[in-house]
Amino acid sequence: MRFYRLLLHLYPSSFRKDYGEEMAAILRLRLRDATGAGRLALYVAVACEVIMNAPAVHWDILKQDLRDTVRALNRSRAFALTATLVIALGVGANTAAFSVADFVLLRPLPFPDPDRLVRLCEGPRTMAGWGCQNQLSPANYRDLKQMSQAFQALGAFGSGAVNLVGGGEPRRLTILSVTPEVLPLLGVNPLLGRTFAGTSDELSAAIISYALWQSQFGGDAGILGRTVNLDGAPYTIIGVMPRGFYFPNRDVQLWTLLQFREQDLANRANTYIEGVGRLRADVTFEQARAELSMHADRLAREYPDTNAETGVSFFRMRDNMAPRSRLMLLTLSAASLCLLLLTCANLANLLLARASAYERELAVRAALGAGRQRLVRQLVTQSLVLTLAGSVAGLAIAWAAVPVFSSLVPATLPLDAQPALDLRVIAVAAAFAALTALGFGLFPALRAGRTGFAALREGTRAGGGRKQRIRGVLVIAEVMMTVVLLITSGLLIRAVWRVQAIDPGFRPENVMTMRTALPRPRYEDPVRRSEFYDRVLAQVRGLPGVESAAFISGLPLVVTGLITGIEIPGQDARSGRTSGISHRWLTPQYFETLRIPLLRGRDVEDGDLSTRPGVAVVSSSFADRYWPGQDPIGKAFRHRGQMRTVVGVVGDVRVRGLERTSEPQMYLPAQQIAAGQPANFDPKDLVVRHSGEDEALVASIRQIVRAVDPAQPISDVRPMTDVLAGETASRRAQLQVLGALALVAILLSAVGIYGLLAYTVAQRRQEIGVRLALGADPADVGRMIFANGMRLALFGIVPGVIAAYAAGRGMSALLFGIAPGDPSTFATAVIVTLVVTGAGSLVPAIRAVRVPPLIALRAE
Amino acid sequence: VTSHPDSLLPLPAATFHILVALAGDERHGYAIIKDVAARTGGALKLSAGTLYRSIDRMLEQGLIREVSARSGRDGDDERRRYYRITPFGRSVAVAEAGRLAQMLALARASGLVPRKA
Numbered sequence: 001m002r003f004y005r006l007l008l009h010l011y012p013s014s015f016r017k018d019y020g021e022e023m024a025a026i027l028r029l030r031l032r033d034a035t036g037a038g039r040l041a042l043y044v045a046v047a048c049e050v051i052m053n054a055p056a057v058h059w060d061i062l063k064q065d066l067r068d069t070v071r072a073l074n075r076s077r078a079f080a081l082t083a084t085l086v087i088a089l090g091v092g093a094n095t096a097a098f099s100v101a102d103f104v105l106l107r108p109l110p111f112p113d114p115d116r117l118v119r120l121c122e123g124p125r126t127m128a129g130w131g132c133q134n135q136l137s138p139a140n141y142r143d144l145k146q147m148s149q150a151f152q153a154l155g156a157f158g159s160g161a162v163n164l165v166g167g168g169e170p171r172r173l174t175i176l177s178v179t180p181e182v183l184p185l186l187g188v189n190p191l192l193g194r195t196f197a198g199t200s201d202e203l204s205a206a207i208i209s210y211a212l213w214q215s216q217f218g219g220d221a222g223i224l225g226r227t228v229n230l231d232g233a234p235y236t237i238i239g240v241m242p243r244g245f246y247f248p249n250r251d252v253q254l255w256t257l258l259q260f261r262e263q264d265l266a267n268r269a270n271t272y273i274e275g276v277g278r279l280r281a282d283v284t285f286e287q288a289r290a291e292l293s294m295h296a297d298r299l300a301r302e303y304p305d306t307n308a309e310t311g312v313s314f315f316r317m318r319d320n321m322a323p324r325s326r327l328m329l330l331t332l333s334a335a336s337l338c339l340l341l342l343t344c345a346n347l348a349n350l351l352l353a354r355a356s357a358y359e360r361e362l363a364v365r366a367a368l369g370a371g372r373q374r375l376v377r378q379l380v381t382q383s384l385v386l387t388l389a390g391s392v393a394g395l396a397i398a399w400a401a402v403p404v405f406s407s408l409v410p411a412t413l414p415l416d417a418q419p420a421l422d423l424r425v426i427a428v429a430a431a432f433a434a435l436t437a438l439g440f441g442l443f444p445a446l447r448a449g450r451t452g453f454a455a456l457r458e459g460t461r462a463g464g465g466r467k468q469r470i471r472g473v474l475v476i477a478e479v480m481m482t483v484v485l486l487i488t489s490g491l492l493i494r495a496v497w498r499v500q501a502i503d504p505g506f507r508p509e510n511v512m513t514m515r516t517a518l519p520r521p522r523y524e525d526p527v528r529r530s531e532f533y534d535r536v537l538a539q540v541r542g543l544p545g546v547e548s549a550a551f552i553s554g555l556p557l558v559v560t561g562l563i564t565g566i567e568i569p570g571q572d573a574r575s576g577r578t579s580g581i582s583h584r585w586l587t588p589q590y591f592e593t594l595r596i597p598l599l600r601g602r603d604v605e606d607g608d609l610s611t612r613p614g615v616a617v618v619s620s621s622f623a624d625r626y627w628p629g630q631d632p633i634g635k636a637f638r639h640r641g642q643m644r645t646v647v648g649v650v651g652d653v654r655v656r657g658l659e660r661t662s663e664p665q666m667y668l669p670a671q672q673i674a675a676g677q678p679a680n681f682d683p684k685d686l687v688v689r690h691s692g693e694d695e696a697l698v699a700s701i702r703q704i705v706r707a708v709d710p711a712q713p714i715s716d717v718r719p720m721t722d723v724l725a726g727e728t729a730s731r732r733a734q735l736q737v738l739g740a741l742a743l744v745a746i747l748l749s750a751v752g753i754y755g756l757l758a759y760t761v762a763q764r765r766q767e768i769g770v771r772l773a774l775g776a777d778p779a780d781v782g783r784m785i786f787a788n789g790m791r792l793a794l795f796g797i798v799p800g801v802i803a804a805y806a807a808g809r810g811m812s813a814l815l816f817g818i819a820p821g822d823p824s825t826f827a828t829a830v831i832v833t834l835v836v837t838g839a840g841s842l843v844p845a846i847r848a849v850r851v852p853p854l855i856a857l858r859a860e
Numbered sequence: 861v862t863s864h865p866d867s868l869l870p871l872p873a874a875t876f877h878i879l880v881a882l883a884g885d886e887r888h889g890y891a892i893i894k895d896v897a898a899r900t901g902g903a904l905k906l907s908a909g910t911l912y913r914s915i916d917r918m919l920e921q922g923l924i925r926e927v928s929a930r931s932g933r934d935g936d937d938e939r940r941r942y943y944r945i946t947p948f949g950r951s952v953a954v955a956e957a958g959r960l961a962q963m964l965a966l967a968r969a970s971g972l973v974p975r976k977a
Contacts (some may be wrong), residue, residue: 011909019889019912021939026890053909061916468869678974 001028007047010054012061014377031494036782066382072382081384082751083347087390087433090343092397093737095429097336098654099398101329102428103419103550109318110244110414112187113278117247118285119277119320120144120154120292123313125300131412132313133319138260138659140299140307144275147295150288154277155181157248163519163713166228166838167216172517173713174251175230177258183207184279186247193224193239202257205330207239208229209246230256231519246414248276248320268306271311276317283293289314302793321410324813327409328734331492331811335485339741340432342481345474346748349755352471381659383437397430407733471756472792478752479837480803482745486756486829487804488811489738494825495816496731505558505653507595508720510689512697513555515716516705516811517684526610529682530671532708536686539704542588545692550590551670551683556655558716558725562680563663567638568626568653581622582655583639585670585681591650593689594720601648603634608669615669622664639666640676652830658727687720694719746832749796750840757789757844765851773853789841790834797830805830865948865955868921874906874914879923879945880952886927888942889915915943923949 004027004456027046032043073080101139108114121132122140136144138573143155148154157178164171180198181188191210196202206228209215217223227234235256246252258273279288292312300307406418523529540549541685554562563580588605591598599620608615616639623632632646655662670683676834690697698717705712761768768781808820818825871879881895882920893906906914918924922957924943945953 015912015916018916019941020888023908023912024913025940029890044914049907049909053907053913057909057913057916060913170911 003043004050005348009048010050011057012377013107015057015061026804035551045277047166047602061377062381063764065378066385068378069382069385072383079350081518082234082854083350083386084390084393084602086101086343086346086748087119087387088393088397089392090340091391091429091432092401092434093662093741094333094336094340095394095399095425096405097329097332097403097737098428099425100408101333101471102414102424103129103415104329104409105326105773106323110188110246114318114336115316116152116279116281117186118277118279118288118319119313119317121313121317122271123297125309125311131315132274134310134313135437136275137268137271137306138273139265139268140271140310141273142260142265143299144292144312147298148291149290150279150283151277152280153181153185155179155185156258156273156275157182158253158273159248162230162254163517164228164230164254165711166218166226167218170711170713171216172515172713173212173230173253175254175256176248176252177256179258180419181308182247182276183241184254185276187243187278190239191242196240196255197755198257198259200239200259203541204233204235205238205257206402207241208234208237208244209241209253210857213240230254232522241529244416246416248274249414251409251411252416258845266329268303285316287351317414318631320412322412323412325408325730327811327813328730331488331750331814332405332408332734332737334807335418335488335741336576338481338485339745340435342485342745342748344435344476345481346752347383347386347479348665349471349474349752351356351379352474380437384779385435387433390730391429393614395426395429398425401737404733406737407729419713451607462783469714475749475756476751476790476796478745478749479793479833480800482742482749483744483797483800483829483833484804484807485738485742487826488807489543489735489742489775490825490829491811491815491818491822492731492735492738492822494818495814495824496728498734499658502654502658504658504724505596505651506720508724509718510691511593512688512694513716513718513720513723514698514701514714516685516686516712518712520679523682526671526673532712533670533683535708536701536704537587537589540686540688540701543690543700545690545697547689547691548589548593549686550587550593551682552586552590552685553584553670553681555685555687555720555723556653557657557727558685560656563665564639566666569636569638571626581666583666583668585673586746587683588686589688590667593687594653595689596653597651599649599651600631601646602668603648604669606671609671610674612672614639614642614672615647616644617648617650617667620649621652621798622666623649625664639668640674640677642672644668685716743842746836748855749833750836750838753789753792753837754840754843756792757785757841758847760788761785761844761848762853764848768848771855778849781851782845786838786841786845786846789837789844793834793837793841797833801826801830861903865952868923868952869956869959871956872914873904874910875918875923876902876908876953876956878911878914879949879956880919881951882924882943882945883950886942888940892943901938918949922946923952 001024004024005020008016008023011020027042030042032041037558097805109117111117117130118137120141122134122136123132123587128765135158136156138156145151145154155178158175159174159176161172161174164173178196180196190207193207195207195770196205213219213223217226220226223240225235226237228237229235241255247255264270277286292314296311298308401417409415409418445634516532518529523532537549537551540546560582562583564583565579566581586604588603590596591603599618604615616637618632626632626637627635632649635646636642636643637646650665650667653662653665654660655665673681686701688697688701702714705714772780773780804826805821808815808822812820871873877896877900878892880899881892889908889911893908893911897905915924919926923946925946927944934964964973968975
């Protein structure tokens with residue numbers, strides 16, 4: 001018999017409670033009727049029967065609950081719709097935020113055993129800062145590689161850009177030259193062909209990315225052995241990397257071999273490569289770091305001239321991202337979680353209110369024999385159905401929202417531009433959904449189950465103070481989270497405003513930019529380059545609507561490097577790390593085109609030929625650094641062995657970006673580039689100020705360039721305003737999301753307060769009626785209800801403000817100098833909260849005033 | 861609770877048998893099982909699970925209702941649950957019987973089944 005009772009636990013508890021005794025009794029009677037072997041057979045039959053029937057009963061109950069749920073939700077469609085929408089927003093926002101955060105912060109990089117992959121650069125001796133502080137010189141790389149025992153493999157790479165001719169249209173490509181160790185140590189095999197073996201004939205071999213193989217060569221299966229033209233030189237394709245392989249980031253489409261010649265190893269100050277390594281399995285990151293630091297000390301002693309200040313930047317490949325990116329993602333995840341909690345609080349409140357409304361009905365049903373478990377089960381079914389519907393919608397929202405987040409995926413990591421909505425993300429969405437369901441569904445259900453019987457005993461005015469208090473606490477929590485969201489997004493809005501208000505030093509409106517990088521060795525001869533610039537510029541300037549046009553070796557915000565040093569006769573040489581100058585080579589009209597103010601002197605001229613004395617235009621911070629308080633015009637300095645005279649002073653430009661400090665700037669005439677200088681000194685960015693249509697202008701310029709040199713590709717076509725907008729793109733994306741979350745939060749809070757007060761008024765209708773009938777002032781009654789709501793709001797605002805201040809301090813790195821306790825943001829957020837919650841309280845207060853005394857009394 | 865008898869047709873066999881068993885008198889579970897077995901000559905032996913699953917649904921549909929336990933009957937001193945057919949249950953049983961009769965008539969008219977069994 002005990003065995004049978006145990007079996008009965010397979011049935012739903014409500015069913016067992018109703019019929020378990022009866023079924024046991026039947027078995028007892030049967031056993032009494034049966035004899036000997038018949039009893040054993042009976043036990044087996046009964047066991048089979050329970051196992052068959054129990055799931056059927058579960059299914060029956062589920063069907064019935066679903067039917068009841070549909071009926072109940074159909075009765076209150078507004079509630080069902082609101083709940084679904086609210087869940088969808090909560091689940092959607094969290095799924096999107098989490099999937100991006102997971103993609104960037106948690107998920108292992110797409111290489112085998114990625115935790116052992118590290119990057120190595122030169123850096124300050126303190127090992128401070130993130131990422132690659134300074135690149136390596138080949139000599140230092142060679143020595144570190146020889147000395148270090150920590151690596152299973154260590155390789156080096158340097159990046160560059162080439163014009164590719166072959167396959168489709170000519171294209172400008174970002175490429176990487178790698179030593180033979182690099183691709184094998186990453187652990188990803190090529191899809192086709194092989195990687196570099198390191199022989200010298202491979203200097204004209206190339207490995208291409210899957211994307212390039214598809215876009216430029218149409219996925220040609222016979223690609224191996226094909227010859228393409230990179231900056232005029234023939235290269236043979238020996239391999240294709242698989243889809244989703246990126247190194248060191250998604251911009252690089254082609255890899256060539258990096259080999260060091262004697263002269264490359266001669267100068268320790270010539271830093272242009274970076275190291276990548278795989279640690280030995282038995283060496284920890286910290287051990288390797290300590291070892292490298294020791295070797296760096298030794299190099300500093302042996303080569304004090306170049307290495308005195310040189311340490312290493314050594315970091316895991318996974319950590320090659322700005323701390324700000326990490327912080328942004330964490331902020332978003334926290335904000336989404338905040339909204340989810342708020343969602344749960346709100347729905348719990350709604351369900352509690354509904355449970356109260358049905359309390360008598362439930363109590364009657366409970367008294368009639370529907371077990372408490374049965375009621376709980378029914379309420380849980382209801383919330384599960386809502387959650388399921390909401391989650392499906394939430395998944396759709398997440399799917400739509402993930403691209404918005406993609407600007408938050410740091411471009412420095414070897415990752416896709418945005419996460420795919422895969423099984424893992426769907427699992428996360430399901431987890432968030434389950435969390436929601438438990439949060440808002442189970443809690444009210446348990447409460448309803450517990451108080452179900454009490455309601456009958458207490459008479460009509462059920463749902464006493466205790467439940468009201470819980471709902472009050474929920475509303476307070478909602479207001480608190482709203483305040484946190486409002487204040488944090490407010491702080492970020494102020495930060496974005498401040499960043500956007502920064503003067504970049506130029507006017508981007510009506511300026512079109514594009515890149516024509518002239519390949520070597522075809523354009524090795526400076527005369528040929530000048531010819532190209534002259535012919536293109538002359539025709540572009542002649543186009544209708546064009547005011548001015550110029551070539552420069554790098555746009556501000558886009559090319560942030562090209563840092564050089566100068567010597568001033570009669571001044572002490574400064575340390576190379578503190579006296580950097582951002583320098584550009586350019587043609588006339590650049591300042592005019594970007595509206596960079598010419599403060600003194602003149603622009604570079606067509607007459608500033610290589611045969612004429614060297615000249616330079618400098619920024620005012622340049623002049624202030626070297627000749628403070630003096631007239632810089634006519635002053636001379638030495639740059640790369642050449643004397644130059646300052647002929648003009650222009651305004652400073654935020655070359656490195658709006659939020660970063662930039663070096664002083666120096667502009668040199670393109671025609672005075674000495675032969676044999678690196679190709680990245682060549683002017684390559686064309687800027688055109690015009691008053692017409694962008695498309696028409698670009699089409700005309702394409703024609704002009706094709707006429708001058710048919711093999712010359714044009715890349716990076718975009719208005720200068722886009723370049724500037726790119727500076728704040730990640731901030732704006734974050735703001736859009738946070739702003740949306742804050743908006744939803746404040747609406748939910750208002751609904752929450754309204755719902756609670758409206759319910760209170762409905763519950764106390766009779767009491768209010770009696771009061772009014774006894775001569776109470778209706779205004780007093782209204783005030784009482786309103787004050788009730790405002791009290792809840794205040795109880796939420798105070799801890800909310802404190803929590804927001806803490807959150808603001810945590811993300812102060814994102815606030816660009818806005819204080820985490822910024823008074824105007826706090827005041828605005830508090831006022832907005834008060835106004836919205838006030839509006840939510842006002843309607844029920846007015847309703848209370850209008851309670852007709854007689855009707856209320858009659859009901860009594 | 862469904863109002864029209866036809867909306868529940870066709871009835872599951874177990875449901876119909878339970879209604880028939882309860883047509884005469886109110887009974888408890890084991891009595892229903894024995895009654896159905898006797899009526900069908902032992903061909904249909906309802907298991908306890910099937911019985912109470914059906915009963916649960918029939919209560920919900922309003923076909924039967926529970927009457928307070930009467931001790932002493934059957935010489936059994938246990939508290940038992942007794943069920944009684946409701947007027948609605950009776951009309952549903954009649955409707956089901958009518959439906960079955962109509963189908964039998966159809967089968968006879970087509971010659972599939974001999975006129976007299």
